[in-house]
Amino acid sequence: MTKIKEGYKNEKEIFLEHIQKAGLRRTAQRDLILEIFLKTEEHLTSEDLYWLVQKQDPSVGHTTVYRTLKLLTEAGLAREVRFGDNKTYYEHHYNHEHHDHLICTECGKVVEFFSPEIEAMQDATAHKFGFVPTHHSLRLWGICEDCQQTTHESHPSMASGAQPRVRVKTVVGS
Ligand SMILES: [Zn+2]
Ligand SMILES: [Zn+2]
Numbered sequence: 438m439t440k441i442k443e444g445y446k447n448e449k450e451i452f453l454e455h456i457q458k459a460g461l462r463r464t465a466q467r468d469l470i471l472e473i474f475l476k477t478e479e480h481l482t483s484e485d486l487y488w489l490v491q492k493q494d495p496s497v498g499h500t501t502v503y504r505t506l507k508l509l510t511e512a513g514l515a516r517e518v519r520f521g522d523n524k525t526y527y528e529h530h531y532n533h534e535h536h537d538h539l540i541c542t543e544c545g546k547v548v549e550f551f552s553p554e555i556e557a558m559q560d561a562t563a564h565k566f567g568f569v570p571t572h573h574s575l576r577l578w579g580i581c582e583d584c585q586q587t588t589h590e591s592h593p594s595m596a597s598g599a600q601p602r603v604r605v606k607t608v609v610g611s
């Protein structure tokens with residue numbers, strides 16, 4: 438409770454080590470992007486993060502944000518996730534428990550969940566086929582409780598073979 442000010446010491450060290458290994462310099466812009474990313478407990482596209490960074494420093498370009506996110510991912514601080522709307526989202530990876538996602542195809546709400554039973558079954562399935570499981574991403578698409586009430590007549594009861602269309606809510610308006 439009292440260690441708020443220490444803020445992300447490990448994360449910052451990991452990032453610094455990674456950019457040095459990559460032969461890059463530490464810059465104020467990269468530090469700012471890291472800071473804002475770590476403060477935001479959301480699923481963010483690089484566009485979302487760009488707008489958040491813009492509020493603090495309008496001189497930071499989109500490419501810098503994008504490249505920094507790539508560096509964060511390589512360093513193990515961020516993880517890429519996809520929700521079926523052709524965008525790449527990023528979430529915290531370091532020190533965050535593994536979880537999977539439920540995505541509402543009506544409003545784009547994303548819910549995180551963890552099921553030990555499903556995890557165990559996935560591992561057992563991998564072993565059954567002679568695989569050593571390394572990672573996975575389980576996503577369930579559906580209609581959330583709120584949307585079941587508002588859009589009751591409009592959604593089809595049977596899913597088509599097409600990938601579900603999802604409109605994930607952006608965290609920040611542009
Ligand atoms: Zn899982
Ligand atoms: Zn919904």
Ligand SMILES: [Zn+2]
Binds near residue numbers: 480536538
């Ligand atoms: Zn997540």
